[in-house]
Amino acid sequence: MKRSKSINLDFMRKVPRKGFMFNSLALGVAVALTGCSQSEQVRVVESVEDCQVSTDLTIEQCEAAYQKAVLEAERTGPKYNNARSCEAEFGYDQCHRTSSGFFTPFMTGYLVSSMIGNMGRQAYNPVYTYNRPYSSYHNKIMTADGSILGRAGRTSYKVNKSMVSKRKPTVSRTVSRGGFGSVASAKSSWGGGSKSSWGG
């Protein structure tokens, strides 16, 4: 056979199949199955002490996880040019200035996953409490990349495994945009009848 052996058509589909609701039983089973393998329970701890009391980790492991979460917050946390824009999202007095001059919210705590301690690649995720009034995310626990874990105050949350096992991209402050695209833009004025692809 000279062609691809099989392609998962549902994976390629961009609009759900019509009448798909009738298949919801099958779908439910599929979700339950992936639910077992793809997600896991994590705890949000507020401090090293909280970590020691409410998880199986030793105080040394809790301390190390905290230190790494602080570094991870510095690297991937939300960054703002001024305190006001930060406080608009995370609440009054909930932000501080970092060593690099940005404003970033205080960590509400950090995630402790059962995977920490026995995984090759470990992640230490800082979490924040989102606070913009009337936002649907108000008082929800959020990770550095804006993913919502759930309502604040719970001790454990169900998350996708990739959230705790994969390294997140570093967030920086963009000083300018639009440094690519000018040649295409100049040539496109020529365009006329083309489909205007920049591939070939």
Next chain:
Amino acid sequence: MLRMPIKERANWQQQALEYGFKFHTFDGERYWDESAYYQFTLEQIEKDIEEPTEELHQMCLEVVDRVVKDDQLMKRFCIPQKQWDFVRTSWLNGDPSLYSRMDFAYSGKGPAKLYENNADTPTSLYETGFWQWMWLQDNVDSRVLHRQSDQFNSLQDKLVNRFKDLEYLTPDRHLHFACSKDTDEDRGTVQYLEDCAKAAGLDAHFVYTEDIGRDAAGNFTDSKDQIITWLFKLYPWEFMFEEEFSGLLGKNNVRYIEPPWKSILSNKALMPMLWKMFPNHPNLLASFFEDELSQASGFDTLVKKPIFSREGANISIIRNHQEEVASRGPYGEEGYIYQAMHALPKFGDNYTLIGSWLVDDESAGISIREDAQLVTQDTSRYLPHIIL
């Protein structure tokens, strides 16, 4: 190699909607055309397309190796001097490639002749890897086509596997995909590659080329201010080399798909260079740089192509020293190359071009384009094919 008419699938436009294939029709003219298909024998595919494609790719890599080591050749290939280190380093480091498409004139008999190598930003990928695959599946399932019908098209399988390799070769980086705004075709192509990357288990992010930013340290950022460390760009290297952020290329910590050394292959200077290194190779057409035209006296018809051009733009045909413009466009300021005329085969009223795909160095399938004109352009119709 035959051109066979066939009934269109009744529901294909509805399917296109459901699968997000948005550019099947352009300005009321069909681009995806399933009113006919091409039929090949297995021998035609394996002996005349698959094997030469892989052999030519190896020859192309020899050209890259020669060019990066020679300043004079880097000039001939119009690589800006300030990017030489960037291009060279990517080759010497062995930066891995994802895919390419070689364009051939092939009639079913005799050797396929290489027109050019789209090694940097090839498109018509989704139509090939997925859409014509599904066309075959539907027509075999409904018994319109013989159940033994096959297709030379392992593109999607190979792309997914290649993404797994690339993640292994590029550890601890998130892959960003980028293309220009306002083009459904490019966005669709990149969406398809994102799907393949996700199927391989990668984290895929998207940013429009125009929205790429930089931070104070010179890192590239996406529209969420996340630092880009690994970038697939469906945007030509020769454009990026000239633009405002070009000074940052190679200075910040980014890996690219396609890697910078591909700028030497997606470059018409490749054609005369191949001819110099592998003269009279059966799959090559005699080709010459502008200052070597004296060697072309034995050819009464030459095709003049810009060093950099896309989608068949700015092609002229020179017959007995008379130049006749065959297609117009915004390219040509870097100069031209000259290729011995070898017209596309004609099936009925259509000139037919074969695109032969590679994933890394493996031949992975073909796409077929048809046009009433001799020069295939981006509006030329796309037709499916079978092997029987």
